[in-house]
Amino acid sequence: xxxxxxxxxxxxxxxxxxxxxxxxxxxxxxxxxxxxxxxxxxxxxxxxxxxxxxxxxxxxxxxxxxxxxxxxxxxxxxxxxxxxxxxxxxxxxxxxxxxxxxxxxxxxxxxxxxxxxxxxxxxxxxxxxxxxxxxxxxxxxxxxxxxxxxxxxxxxxxxxxxxxxxxxxxxxxxxxxxxxxxxxxxxxx
Ligand SMILES: C[S@@+](CC[C@H](N)C(=O)[O-])C[C@H]1O[C@@H](n2cnc3c(N)ncnc32)[C@H](O)[C@@H]1O
Numbered sequence: 001x002x003x004x005x006x007x008x009x010x011x012x013x014x015x016x017x018x019x020x021x022x023x024x025x026x027x028x029x030x031x032x033x034x035x036x037x038x039x040x041x042x043x044x045x046x047x048x049x050x051x052x053x054x055x056x057x058x059x060x061x062x063x064x065x066x067x068x069x070x071x072x073x074x075x076x077x078x079x080x081x082x083x084x085x086x087x088x089x090x091x092x093x094x095x096x097x098x099x100x101x102x103x104x105x106x107x108x109x110x111x112x113x114x115x116x117x118x119x120x121x122x123x124x125x126x127x128x129x130x131x132x133x134x135x136x137x138x139x140x141x142x143x144x145x146x147x148x149x150x151x152x153x154x155x156x157x158x159x160x161x162x163x164x165x166x167x168x169x170x171x172x173x174x175x176x177x178x179x180x181x182x183x184x185x186x187x188x189x
Contacts, residue, residue, distance in 0.1 A: 006141040007038060010178070014042040018097070020173045021126035021181045023047060027094040030118065032082055033101035037063025041070060043097060050075040051089055053082065083107075085114040092120040099128040102158060103151050112165035121189035125167055128181045129153055138178045146178065158182050 027047045031040045034052035044050045060077040080088040105111045132152040167184035
C-alpha cells in the first residue's frame, strides 16, 4: 500500500473515478483489495452497501477508521484472499471494483473466474490499472510512483485475462493522469 500524501495527490477525485466506471446509487458493491479505504469511503457514499475485502487485516482496520471518521456505516470489512471471493461474501453483488491491484495478481484468469462467480447476472467488474508506462514517467509529488515498469499491464492483457472467465468488456475509460479503467459485464442470465 502506498504511503500517505502522494496517493491523495494522485487521486484528488476518487468519486469521479467511481462515476466513470459506472458505480451508481442502490448498488451492492465489493471493493476488492480495498487497502486503506481511499476508494471504499467514496463507494460507500454512493452505493447501498459495500464489502471491503483485503488480505491484510491491518489495512482493513485503517479503512474501518477512515469510514468511522466520516460516520459512514454501510460497509462490512472482510479479511481474505481475493481468489476465495465467493466464499467471503453472502451473495452476489452488482459491482466488483478493483483498483491498483490487478497487476499484482499471479493468476489473473483465476481471479476473474472468482469475480464472475460473485456477480449477479448483468453485474459489472471494473479494474483501475496503471498504464503501461515507464515508472520514471509516472511522477507524483516530484517522484516516480507506482509498480515497477515490468509489472504494468496493457489494457489488452487485462481484457484477455478477464474475458477468459466469460465476462465481456463493456467499456474502457481514461483515468488521468496515469491510469485506465476496464469495465466488464456479466452476461444476463
Ligand atoms: C496498492 S493496494 C491498493 C488499495 C486500494 N484498492 C486503492 O487503490 O487505494 C493493493 C492492496 O491489495 C491487497 N492484496 C494483495 N493481494 C491480495 C489478495 N490475494 N487478496 C486480497 N487482497 C490482496 C493488499 O493487501 C493491498 O492492500
